[in-house]
Amino acid sequence: MFHMGWFLSYTVQNWRDPWNGNGSDLWIEPELYIEAAKALERAGFDYMMFEDGSFIPDAFRGSMEYALSNASIAPKHDPLTLIAPIARETERIGLIATVTTSFYPPFLAARLASTLDTLSGGRFGINLVTAHNDRTAQNFGLEQHHEHDLRYEMADEWVRAATALWDGWERDALTLDEANGVFASADKVHYANFEGTYYRTRGPLNLPPSPQLRPVLCQAGGSQAGMTFGARHADTIIAQAGDVPTMKKFRETVRELAQEAGRDPDSVKILFLASFVLEDSDRAAQEKDAQMRAASEANIEANLAMLSFSSGIDFGKFDLDAPVPEIETNAARATTAHHLRNSEGRTLREIVSTRSTGAFNFVGSVPTVADQMSEVAAEVGGDGFLVQAPIIPRTVHRIADGLAPELRRRGLIRADYDYHTLRENLLAF
Numbered sequence: 001m002f003h004m005g006w007f008l009s010y011t012v013q014n015w016r017d018p019w020n021g022n023g024s025d026l027w028i029e030p031e032l033y034i035e036a037a038k039a040l041e042r043a044g045f046d047y048m049m050f051e052d053g054s055f056i057p058d059a060f061r062g063s064m065e066y067a068l069s070n071a072s073i074a075p076k077h078d079p080l081t082l083i084a085p086i087a088r089e090t091e092r093i094g095l096i097a098t099v100t101t102s103f104y105p106p107f108l109a110a111r112l113a114s115t116l117d118t119l120s121g122g123r124f125g126i127n128l129v130t131a132h133n134d135r136t137a138q139n140f141g142l143e144q145h146h147e148h149d150l151r152y153e154m155a156d157e158w159v160r161a162a163t164a165l166w167d168g169w170e171r172d173a174l175t176l177d178e179a180n181g182v183f184a185s186a187d188k189v190h191y192a193n194f195e196g197t198y199y200r201t202r203g204p205l206n207l208p209p210s211p212q213l214r215p216v217l218c219q220a221g222g223s224q225a226g227m228t229f230g231a232r233h234a235d236t237i238i239a240q241a242g243d244v245p246t247m248k249k250f251r252e253t254v255r256e257l258a259q260e261a262g263r264d265p266d267s268v269k270i271l272f273l274a275s276f277v278l279e280d281s282d283r284a285a286q287e288k289d290a291q292m293r294a295a296s297e298a299n300i301e302a303n304l305a306m307l308s309f310s311s312g313i314d315f316g317k318f319d320l321d322a323p324v325p326e327i328e329t330n331a332a333r334a335t336t337a338h339h340l341r342n343s344e345g346r347t348l349r350e351i352v353s354t355r356s357t358g359a360f361n362f363v364g365s366v367p368t369v370a371d372q373m374s375e376v377a378a379e380v381g382g383d384g385f386l387v388q389a390p391i392i393p394r395t396v397h398r399i400a401d402g403l404a405p406e407l408r409r410r411g412l413i414r415a416d417y418d419y420h421t422l423r424e425n426l427l428a429f
Contacts, residue, residue, distance in 0.1 A: 128234075168189060311329040
């Protein structure tokens with residue numbers, strides 16, 4: 001069996017899509033995400049993962065115009081605020097929200113995470129990112145962001161500081177002894193007194209331990225520093241790979257790094273981003289995929305804007321018919337490298353005229369896509385897939401009520417949840 005998740009953002013859900021209803025304002029409403037969560041829970045998904053960012057992209061042509069005119073990556077609401085209302089209306093599906101280790105103090109993040117883990121009954125996780133852009137850093141008072149690998153060194157210490165806080169309350173510290181008038185035993189609540197190079201925190205947290213004691217940790221860095229960090233700390237990792245050999249190499253590398261860190265590699269669940277073109281027949285799906293590819297490849301401006309976003313470099317200033325200049329970035333290195341892979345000897349126009357989402361693309365009827373997923377999972381060795389798509393009701397139900405039942409009939413995904421907490425369900429197989 002393999003695990004399933006959904007990758008999304010608390011942002012405009014594919015604005016102007018004809019099947020999205022009033023996409024101009026529906027994306028703000030919690031009900032859109034609550035209904036999606038219910039459908040995905042019915043389908044047996046492990047979790048929904050909410051991506052986030054703290055700036056409006058303006059690297060492309062030195063302006064916010066493209067991002068705001070096209071509702072591209074902006075605007076966004078803070079996903080942490082969505083967790084409580086979704087948790088109230090669901091029972092088993094995990095809910096993961098993004099937190100940046102670069103700008104959230106460990107105490108603030110640890111306290112928020114414990115609160116949301118309690119409110120969700122042990123189904124919360126945090127997606128740890130280091131924030132990839134100078135513009136984010138400037139929003140938090142820095143002139144430019146910390147150097148790429150240093151960000152992960154800081155993140156490693158951040159996790160140790162947060163863990164010291166989560167470990168501050170012993171599991172049985174909350175005694176609730178009414179007869180003797182003791183609500184909690186002070187001798188079972190401990191100061192963190194964490195002092196590192198980058199972070200200090202006294203502790204303890206001023207709330208009792210949550211159901212999971214610490215939330216599930218998720219991570220998505222694809223650079224060497226990111227993979228090392230994820231292998232050391234993450235319960236689940238989000239990975240982008242457009243083909244099976246890349247998926248296999250990534251998984252093998254992370255598992256080796258986890259073992260070197262003294263962890264059981266099977267405790268790190270790697271979910272690869274996946275996109276889906278599902279239609280009633282294989283032919284219809286292939287035609288739809290071809291149309292989507294053609295539209296994407298024709299939209300050179302959108303692809304230039306995406307490269308500018310991931311790299312922090314204005315790709316609008318380069319000659320489209322000249323080779324791609326050598327790019328060094330302190331921003332999202334792995335994502336930028338993915339977009340520019342196999343660029344040697346090719347012009348920038350050729351590069352940005354090739355559709356590249358970072359996701360493995362499954363195309364066909366429901367039975368055909370189920371075959372494809374089974375074959376890929378078997379060849380890669382696990383652990384699962386993360387749907388990369390906007391939350392449009394029709395899109396959600398094609399997966400939850402069309403594809404998922406077929407996967408379940410084949411024994412490829414869970415028939416039901418074995419446990420109440422997210423970590424236990426991740427470790428169930």
